[in-house]
Amino acid sequence: MLLTITTTHRPATDLGFLLFKHPERTRSVTLSAGRAHVFFPRATETECTAALQVEVDSVALVRGDRAQLTQYVNDRPYAAGSLLAVALRTAFGTAMKGRCDQRPELAETPLPLRIRVPSLTARGGADLTRRLFEPLGWQVTAIPVPLDPEFPEWGESRYVDLTLDGTLRLADALRHLYVLLPALDGGKHYWIGQDEADKLLRVGEGWLAAHPERELITHRYLVHRRPIVDYALERLAEASDLPDALAEPEITEAPDQPVPLAVQRQGSVLAVLRAAGARRVLDLGCGGGALLKVLMGEPSFTEIVGLDVSARALDVAERKLRLDRLPEHSRSRISLRQSALTYADPSLTGYDAAVLMEVIEHIDQERLPAMEHAVFGVARPGTVVVTTPNSEYNVRFEALPAGHFRHSDHRFEWTRAQFREWADGVATRRDYAVRYLPVGTDDPEVGSPTQLAVFTAKEVA
Template sequence: MQLKIGTHHSPATDLGYLLSKNPDRHQSFDLPFGKAHVFYPEASPERCSVVLMVDVDPVGLVRGRGEGDGPLTQYVNDRPYTASSFLAVAIARVFSSAMSGDSKSRPELAASAIALDAEIPVLRCRGGEAKLRACFEPLGYVVETEALPLDDAFPDWGTSQYFRLRLTGTLRLADLLSHLYVLLPAIDGDKHYFIGDDEVLKLVDKAGTWLPTHPERDWIMTGYLKRRRSLVRDALAKLLNEPEEEVEAQSEGRDEGEQALERSLSLNEQRMADVERVLLASGVRSVVDLGCGEGRLLSRLLEHRQFERLLGIDVSNLSLERAADRLHLDRLPPLKRARIDLQQGSLTYRDARLTGFDAACAVEVIEHIDPQRLLAFERNVFEFAQPAVVLITTPNVEYNVRFERLEHGTLRHRDHRFEWTRAQFQEWAEGVCTRHGYRVEFLPIGPLDPALGPPTQMGVFSR
């Protein structure tokens, strides 16, 4: 695995002073899992670049580890090749002074923002290109990505979850290194060593200046700390300088706004009950819940033996953790546990895991998708996955005037990108049917207002 950092700052060879690594020398460093090598492919006043290459020792990689997902995963895996926590550790050890912002020879330059670029040939990101951009673009980078094929010899197999990444920006070298140190293992979603309280301190130390206001803060922290909820709460409390109890209360109530607004109608309960009823009546045996959140629908479906295979997909690892808790996955009887799975993923990128299901549900999901990405969601579900039945529910914006606590002209939830009238939803749904060979029936959810319609509208698509 490797990282290449370059600059056009003049003189560009000052990069060597910032890194405390002489461009004229190849240097090697021992690591617990192998060796790190530093060399400069180019070093002129106009352009200078440095490569940090990490050579993982396969024996050192296995030593002292359990079997993980199976005995072969110790020997057949992507760890020596894709950017991950191994590369993050190498950055911290080899470029420690640069990451701290220290430079005896060029202290003023170390404190200055300069033009920098970084290239990573292989990075695993299950959230796809959108998640890579969501992580790096808020930090000011121009992000270029290339999805790598599953197999060069078989292009028809499509792309993989691996990407080539290039970042360009004007910032301190210390900031670039700190961003990579935190984001690489968070995006990869795994760490090669035990995660404990010391990792919380590392996260706060390296990301305390930029992570608290990052739009993907919770997702990044969850990935970096390997979904250890107690550590995530501890880290968030330290980042925000707030008591952990208050942070936990805020976390639990993050999505309460819309639910509180609709609670007087018991609308969420009615939604789940109506979707459950339609699925039972349809006779389907397998269901994928798109944007499953905390697993409320899945917990209902799991109680019916009719549903032999259930999959929940959500972009939020934190929501998936809560779904696992709600479903008691770790305590389910083996036969029941075998019927259900939870996976992280984006709904706007083609995903082979969605194929083969009798039915798909998107309950109050599409309004969270940017309008320009709706076509990608549509193709992913109706063109590629092609379940026999698709259930989609979404708010009816016309009904909003009935919510006294909702300010006029505002949407029900701060994360909603839009809310449709009944006519707009029907127009979109009928377009989907025309484009993909489905038919649709519209059903109301909640109390029906003669003039405004129901608070929630459902489209039942079938082939």
């Protein structure tokens, strides 16, 4: 099977730089069921093509199993599907992650790309192929392959000759292919477990949750294994509820504040954690790591866990914290994990404190009970710190139109009374005590710009 990637970006040979492959050399990698070869049939200043050819050993696919003849005689060595997706990840894994350490701006640059897969298994035909790729910005040419050109009356086969044209980041293009090639095939050549669902969520981050065919893609990628499909769809629903953790707020600072409001929030949270005597701390919805950096500067915190639904945000946090350069003692204090706040994770139990700083307003209100259960019911730290905007203070922002939220991704902004009603309810239902603190200058008419609640589990109150 064959896949080619062509660009007319100037200089076009930057494609080899992004793929970590020299255009003048041939590179081969070993797969579990064959070999993949990378070569460049064309490499000029104006046009460059990288080719990935996969040689499949049909016997190796079923070695150790009690195979039937159809397991040896099939189309897998010739038609693109999950085998080609695995070859993409193996041969171009660094490019798929969007890494280009020497020229990071190149990895973030959308390039004019043409991708061709001459023989693609497409159960659903050209129409389904277009439905899967076109919402992602691709112009799709999917030509059905006849069963036999000499006998057109026999009809079309399940294969298409696919060409994709678009201007995208190379990493995004590779991720689209990695997920959608197996989804079009509808089968996998290896066992599907929950780790495969987690892989789908990582590679599909930023596009799959919003895809109009996300359920069909998920079902087919995970070969209809119901518990695993349900798990993945629930996580995708949570991801679609939450904003891009790196998006800039529309309103970032309150007027007449002697210290930036973000710094005041961090200082207030830090003071609460110190007063609680916390040692092991969860930063839930950590985003790009602003609070994590503050927590790392406090020696009394012996274990810090940053958790976010966005893998991209966690990558930013890792770079911001320079985790790869920290001494071993400091590095051992912190870990980053990808998960949604509405996902109940028993491994988060036993921590002294959890922080949700400017997080809850990014969750649809109907999903707040799930977050409450996950944080206050399952994880149940001794102290929980929650901050959120005070909507009454919005009138003090001259640049904020009436009726607008401070951030384009906020799902709600509460008054002081609304926040207390929610927090009092959580405390009652989950057996916590709760108290409230202002963050920022406390205006006598509209209160402080940020409101903060400290929940204390009653058994340690």
